[in-house]
Amino acid sequence: xxxxxxxxxxxxxxxxxxxxxxxxxxxxxxxxxxxxxxxxxxxxxxxxxxxxxxxxxxxxxxxxxxxxxxxxxxxxxxxxxxxxxxxxxxxxxxxxxxxxxxxxxxxxxxxxxxxxxxxxxxxxxxxxxxxxxxxxxxxxxxxxxxxxxxxxxxxxxxxxxxxxxxxxxxxxxxxxxxxxxxxxxxxxxx
Numbered sequence: 143x144x145x146x147x148x149x150x151x152x153x154x155x156x157x158x159x160x161x162x163x164x165x166x167x168x169x170x171x172x173x174x175x176x177x178x179x180x181x182x183x184x185x186x187x188x189x190x191x192x193x194x195x196x197x198x199x200x201x202x203x204x205x206x207x208x209x210x211x212x213x214x215x216x217x218x219x220x221x222x223x224x225x226x227x228x229x230x231x232x233x234x235x236x237x238x239x240x241x242x243x244x245x246x247x248x249x250x251x252x253x254x255x256x257x258x259x260x261x262x263x264x265x266x267x268x269x270x271x272x273x274x275x276x277x278x279x280x281x282x283x284x285x286x287x288x289x290x291x292x293x294x295x296x297x298x299x300x301x302x303x304x305x306x307x308x309x310x311x312x313x314x315x316x317x318x319x320x321x322x323x324x325x326x327x328x329x330x331x332x
Contacts, residue, residue, distance in 0.1 A: 152328035156253040159280060163323035167280070168299075171316045176303030183212060189306060190214070190294070197264065197293040201282040205298045207232035217293075218263050220281050222274040226300055240268035249277040252324070256281055261288045282307070287317045 159167070173189070175182045190198070197217040200206040206219045207230075219239070224230055243263060247256040256274070260281065263270040274281070282297045286307055289295060293309040307313050 154326045155329040156251045156327045157324035158251045172305045172307035174303050195294040196290045199285050199295045201297040203230045218270050220272045220278050222278045239271040241270035243272045247274050247276040252280050257284045260284045264288045
């Protein structure tokens, strides 16, 4: 892999996924729950009982609407109101999220604003939602890397099911390895 460095002290504006590694993101680490809705609900409830997560984080609209609809207590949701690039609307319980953040995250990337907002939202005690203009698909990665240990990050795998990632040392190790699949894009100030 090519060495990524700069001779200049410019801050990183965003990380851009090298398309050669897209397959790595199609097979994320974690437990894929699939099958009928009742089976997924039962399996997910069992996992929550066993883990008793510090935080429950959802990334993606279908998963978020599913978890809210079945009264799972989300600490953080990251959404863009799209499912597979198509508009997706659902109701969010009024006053559920105490903190609402709006960010821009370009497709195929992780912006520094997105990362910092996720990190800040993780530190808050009240439930937060991050509304993404652009695309939230890759933001599960900073969620795993920023969440407290023993948290659970949930996201959809289109056409497959619901991926459950328990945040532990192994998940973080894989997450840090996945960061190497990105190239930094720098902000050049005058």
